Amino acid sequence: MSNSREYFKSAVSVDNVIFGFDDTDLKVLLIKRGEEPFFGEWALPGDLVYPNEDINTAANRILFDLTGLENVYLEQVSTFGEVDRHPKGRVITIGYFSLINIEKVSPRASSFANEISWKNVRDVKELAFDHFKIMTTCLYRLQTNLKLKPIGFELLPERFTLTELQLLYESVLGKQLDKRNFRKKITKMNIIKDLNIYQTGVAHRPARLYSFDAESYQQALKEGITFEI
Amino acid sequence: MSNSREYFKSAVSVDNVIFGFDDTDLKVLLIKRGEEPFFGEWALPGDLVYPNEDINTAANRILFDLTGLENVYLEQVSTFGEVDRHPKGRVITIGYFSLINIEKVSPRASSFANEISWKNVRDVKELAFDHFKIMTTCLYRLQTNLKLKPIGFELLPERFTLTELQLLYESVLGKQLDKRNFRKKITKMNIIKDLNIYQTGVAHRPARLYSFDAESYQQALKEGITFEI
The missing domain is CATH 1.10.10.10 (Winged helix-like DNA-binding domain superfamily/Winged helix DNA-binding domain)
Incomplete structure (x- = not known):
């Protein structure tokens, strides 16, 4: 790290794959982007991590901003760091998923979203940035863990x-x-x-x-x- | 990202938990640090990701520098991003583990290490930075995956x-x-x-x-x- 200044030029973001279940289908909460790049396209909710913010705190903040929920099941899955994944510079993003009881929320669009909506996971075929890859990676992890841990209950009503x-x-x-x-x-x-x-x-x-x-x-x-x- | 310059001030590093097996014990390849901070202490091999380098490429580079091995089992496990985890600034680190056949390598110290050595995983009680936490997180993932996937063979000789x-x-x-x-x-x-x-x-x-x-x-x-x- 002798000549380290040139290294401190990256940004870090988090993207949340928020899963819900509506008695029939597995859903994912998506936002319609209100700014460039990918203006008007569907994307995962996410944001840059503040300079003085822990990454898990950032993931929880995004979840809270959109759903009003706290203390929700949240799992870090994978970090995506391809050099050209973001047109505005080097942005490394950390993909999380969370599981929420869909009955408990009425999602609200936040500053960075024009629109917010639950979509059937199986119907989503493309998303802004590399978000489709992030979503499928998180879905795969959810499938693996669902068989190993009793996390499915997070998606259901209490009874x-x-x-x-x-x-x-x-x-x-x-x-x-x-x-x-x-x-x-x-x-x-x-x-x-x-x-x-x-x-x-x-x-x-x-x-x-x-x-x-x-x-x-x-x-x-x-x-x-x-x-x- | 209206006022985004202040966000592009992070560095990203990768740390590799390189596991090997010597017929009796699970081993981890550690380096003795040759520079501050934590000068002279044992740490995981790792390095900053170059501005134009993919994160997986960086993880493979570190592995190659220390062992001369390529095309080795490498798995990204978790990203550690606590605000104060690095004394030199905001450094977010991505933890990987790899599994190698210990007979195939004679590890060599690289520019950032004074010394390099295989240690028994169970004997390691502390490491520089948050590397002990990274090591135990990777060990836990290895234990989980060893039961689900035939990755253990990567640690053994061919016969x-x-x-x-x-x-x-x-x-x-x-x-x-x-x-x-x-x-x-x-x-x-x-x-x-x-x-x-x-x-x-x-x-x-x-x-x-x-x-x-x-x-x-x-x-x-x-x-x-x-x-x-």
């Missing part, structure tokens, strides 16, 4: 039916799962609690409601039981 | 015995594994090839030699067989 839980898994993994097998695995792990109450206001026969049992999960971890769907 | 393979797993995971169970899982996955030859020059009864069967592994992946130890 859910087993059908809703299975639909969530199918929607994230992009494939159908065998109902009997799925229920066997879920019950065997002892990580959901039967609330002994039923759905209300549904047209079909009301189904049983469950909630995630964090305590049993911690216990299962201690006993070396692996979460696996 | 190995089942005992060597098991010792590798035990050494990375930090726990003993049941021999019968381990062999059953490994053979069931059909990802190693029995070479029908035996060790030579050993004091004990020579054991059978195996090699990793990349083709069978690709086949297993296609058939949806999950790698799991």
Whole structure:
């Protein structure tokens, strides 16, 4: 670092892939850009990291600005640093994903967005910058972790039916799962609690409601039981 | 990015956790720093990313400078961006790990290192900067992935015995594994090839030699067989 000044010319940004689930489809929260470059195109929400801001703080700030939510599941996935990825200079961006309960938010456009909208992940085919690559990288990580850790519950309301839980898994993994097998695995792990109450206001026969049992999960971890769907 | 100049004042570095295995212990390649800050202390090999260099290229460059190896298993793990992590200014660092066959290298100190040495991972208790945190984060990722993907073979010679393979797993995971169970899982996955030859020059009864069967592994992946130890 003898001649280090020339190195201190990069900017660092964070981009957030905010996932939600609407009972049927896996969604991603996108913004329509209100400035150049890529004016008017859909992009991931993100921003430059302030000079005196930790990177995780920046990721949480963006999430809060758009959703009003705090203390949400947030995972750093990968950093993208190709030399020419940003037309305004060397900008290295850190990709995060977060999982939110879609019922809890009414997203609001912030200073850097003209418009904000939930899109079906499977329908998104291109995005500004290298954001499509960032989104697919985060989706792949979500798919991997969904099978290893009970993070899927972050996307659901507090009370859910087993059908809703299975639909969530199918929607994230992009494939159908065998109902009997799925229920066997879920019950065997002892990580959901039967609330002994039923759905209300549904047209079909009301189904049983469950909630995630964090305590049993911690216990299962201690006993070396692996979460696996 | 209206007033963006103040943002383009960060430097980006990469730090490499280079893992090796010496038949008994999981090793990490460390350098003794030849300059301030942390002069004379042990650290991960790393360097600033050149203004016109991709981040992955930088990680490969460091690996090549120290080991002479190219096309080695390299995985980006996490980016560390606390505001005060570097005394010389805002330096965001991207942590990578790589897996190398220790027999193939005689590490050489480069411009930024006074000394270079393989250390037992379990014996390393502190490092310069936040490098200890980077090392443990990468070790944790290696442990996770070792159970999901056949990357352990990168740490072994091309031909190995089942005992060597098991010792590798035990050494990375930090726990003993049941021999019968381990062999059953490994053979069931059909990802190693029995070479029908035996060790030579050993004091004990020579054991059978195996090699990793990349083709069978690709086949297993296609058939949806999950790698799991």
